[in-house]
Amino acid sequence: MELSKFDLSGRVAVVTGAASGIGRATAVGLAGLGAAVGCVDLGGSDLEGVAAEIKRSGGKGLAVAVDVTDRTGLDGAVQRIEGDLGPVSAAVNAAGIANAERGEVMPSTQWQKVIDVDLTGVFFSCQAEASSMFRAGGGSIVNIASMSARIANRGLYQAHYNAAKAGVVQLGRSLAWEWADRGIRVNSVSPGYTKTPMTQRPEQANAMEGYAKETPLARNAVPDDIVGPVAFLLSEAASFVTGIDLLVDGGFTIW
Ligand SMILES: NC(=O)c1ccc[n+]([C@@H]2O[C@H](COP(=O)([O-])OP(=O)(O)OC[C@H]3O[C@@H](n4cnc5c(N)ncnc54)[C@H](O)[C@@H]3O)[C@@H](O)[C@H]2O)c1
Numbered sequence: 101m102e103l104s105k106f107d108l109s110g111r112v113a114v115v116t117g118a119a120s121g122i123g124r125a126t127a128v129g130l131a132g133l134g135a136a137v138g139c140v141d142l143g144g145s146d147l148e149g150v151a152a153e154i155k156r157s158g159g160k161g162l163a164v165a166v167d168v169t170d171r172t173g174l175d176g177a178v179q180r181i182e183g184d185l186g187p188v189s190a191a192v193n194a195a196g197i198a199n200a201e202r203g204e205v206m207p208s209t210q211w212q213k214v215i216d217v218d219l220t221g222v223f224f225s226c227q228a229e230a231s232s233m234f235r236a237g238g239g240s241i242v243n244i245a246s247m248s249a250r251i252a253n254r255g256l257y258q259a260h261y262n263a264a265k266a267g268v269v270q271l272g273r274s275l276a277w278e279w280a281d282r283g284i285r286v287n288s289v290s291p292g293y294t295k296t297p298m299t300q301r302p303e304q305a306n307a308m309e310g311y312a313k314e315t316p317l318a319r320n321a322v323p324d325d326i327v328g329p330v331a332f333l334l335s336e337a338a339s340f341v342t343g344i345d346l347l348v349d350g351g352f353t354i355w
Contacts, residue, residue, distance in 0.1 A: 101337075105335060105336040105337040105339075106133070106331070106332070106335045106336075106337045107133065107134055107335070108130055108133040108134045108135040108190065108331065108334060108335060109133075109134030109135075110134065111134070111135045111136070111189050111190045111334070112135065112136045112137075112138070112181065112182070112185045112186045112187060112188050112189060112190070112236075113127075113130045113135040113136070113137050113138065113188070113189075113190035113191060113192065113334070114137075114138045114140060114177075114178060114181055114188050114190070114191040114192070114225075114229050115127040115130065115137055115138070115139055115140065115191070115192045115194060116140045116141065116168055116191075116192070116193045116194055116195040116221075116225050117140075117141060117193070117194035117195035117196060117244070118137075118139035118140055118141050118147065118150050118163075118194070119139070119141035119142070119144065119146040119147040119149075119150060120141070120146060120296065120297055121194075121294070121296030121297055121298060121323055122194050122244060122291065122294060122296060122323045122326050123141070123192070123194035123195065123244075124146075124150050124323065125322075125323030125324050125326065125327050126192050126194060126323075126326065126327050126330055127139045127150050127154065127161070128150065128153060128154060128157075129324065129327035129328075129330075129331060130190070130192070130327075130330075130331060130334070131154040131157065131159035131160070131161060132157070132159070133331055133335075135159075135190060135334075136159070136160035136161070136162075136185040136186065137151075137154055137159070137160070137161050137162070137185075138162050138164055138177070138178075138180075138181030138184075138185060138188070139151050139154070139161055139162065139163050139164065140164050140165075140166055140168075140177055140181075140195070140225075141163075141165065141195065142165060142166075142167060143165030144165075147163045147165060148163050150163070151163035160185060162180075162181060162184050162185060164177045164180055164181060168193075168195045168217060168221030168222075168224060168225055169216045169217060169220060169221050169224065170224075171224045171227070171228070174224050174225060174227075174228035175228050175231070177228070178228040178229055178231065178232050179232075181232075182232045182235075187232055187233075187235050187236035188229055188232035188233055188236060188239060189233060189236045189238065189239035189240070190239055190240055190241075190334040191225070191226075191229040191233075191239065191240075191241045191242070192241075192242045192243075192244065192330055192334070193221075193222045193225040193226065193229075193241070193242070193243045193244060194244040195217065195221055195222075195225070196217060196218045196221075196244065196298070197213070197214060197217045197218065197298075198214070198218075198258060198261050198298050198301065199214070199258070199261075199301065200256055200257045200258050200301075200303045200304075201257055202257045203257065203259045206257075206259070206260065210260065211260045214260040214261055214264055215260060215263070215264050215267075218261060218264035218265065218268070219264040219267040219268060219271070222243050222268050222271060223271055226241055226243070226271070226275055226286070229241060230275075230279060230284055233282075233283075233284050234282055234284075237283055238282065238283020238284055239283070239284050239285075240284070240285045240286075240287075240333060240334045240335075240338070241272075241275070241284065241285070241286045241287070242287055242288065242289055242330050242333045242334060243268050243271070243272050243286070243287075243288045243289075244268075244288070244289055244290075244291065244326075244330075245265045245266075245268040245269045245272075245288040245289065245290045245345060246261075246262075246265040246268075246290050246291060247290050247291065247292045247347060247349045247352060247353050248261060248262045248265045249262070249265040249266040249268065249269045249288075249290055249345065250266075250290070250347075250353060251353055255307060256303065256304065256307075257303075265290075268288055269288050269290070269345045272286045272287055272288040272343065272345065273286075273343045276342040276343030277343065280342060285333075285338070285339075285341065285342040286342060286343065287333045287338075287341060287342060287343065287344050287345070287346065288344075288345045288346070289326060289329050289330050289333065289345075289346045289348055290345050290346065290347045290348065290349065291321055291325075291326050291348050291349065292311075292315065292320075292321055292347075292348065292349025292350055292352040292353070293308060293311045293312075293315075293320045293321065293349075293352070294320060294321040294322065294323060294325070294326065295308070295320050295321070295322050295323070296323060299320075308320055311352070314352065315349070315350040315351060315352045316350060316351030316352070316354065316355075317350035317351055318350075319350065320350075321348065321349075321350060325348060325350075326348055329346050329348050333346065
């Protein structure tokens with residue numbers, strides 16, 4: 101086994117949700133492993149900032165503003181990344197939102213928005229990324245799901261989010277076989293509770309310490325904890341891995 105199989109040099113990666121949290125750490129981390137990174141998010145100074153940070157460290161980063169619910173916009177974003185950095189052979193779909201409401205009173209608009217961003221947005225991203233990967237002769241996609249795909253989070257009223265994340269895992273398995281014959285592997289990574297702006301929302305912020313105590317590894321994740329498993333799945337070291345969901349939860353779901 102050669103160490104170089106973990107290397108991402110020469111690869112062009114798309115990272116959605118790159119302006120914050122797990123997506124941001126992933127964009128910077130993949131650039132550190134040698135990939136040129138197309139950083140995709142809604143726009144603004146945080147998005148420009150991550151591309152600038154990658155460039156300051158000697159890497160190649162490009163900021164592209166697009167909403168992941170915009171299928172046509174995503175095609176344009178991937179084409180721009182392909183034009184500037186080269187054909188895409190790696191992608192991480194981390195864009196997401198979360199909020200809470202009890203199931204019996206959740207408005208349809210609230211349900212639909214979370215499904216649109218967290219599930220349909222991942223599907224649209226995969227479609228746009230795969231079109232470039234077909235041209236590149238293959239690639240690897242990692243969708244960021246959640247341990248909430250498998251558990252109901254005690255005290256958090258988020259049926260819409262949990263359903264969307266379960267959908268992301270099953271979407272990955274489905275696309276994994278559909279695209280296997282064209283050299284594209286599709287997997288998901290499911291983080292446990294991770295310290296990011298998403299977990300600072302009022303209904304969750306105060307519970308983070310308690311979640312840490314319930315975790316066998318006795319802490320919350322930080323965004324960098326998620327980057328290594330993602331990078332592994334993108335790399336040639338994972339060349340026979342497709343259709344899996346890799347839990348990165350410090351053991352939270354083992355009991
Ligand atoms: N933080 C956790 O505990 C945790 C746990 C499991 C899974 N996740 C998942 O990890 C991913 C990243 O979450 P995070 O914690 O880093 O959150 P975050 O809020 O820090 O980052 C999410 C990013 O997604 C972007 N985004 C939101 N809607 C978008 C849209 N329509 N188009 C483009 N970009 C959009 C936001 O602008 C933001 O930059 C999400 O999919 C989340 O569900 C997070």
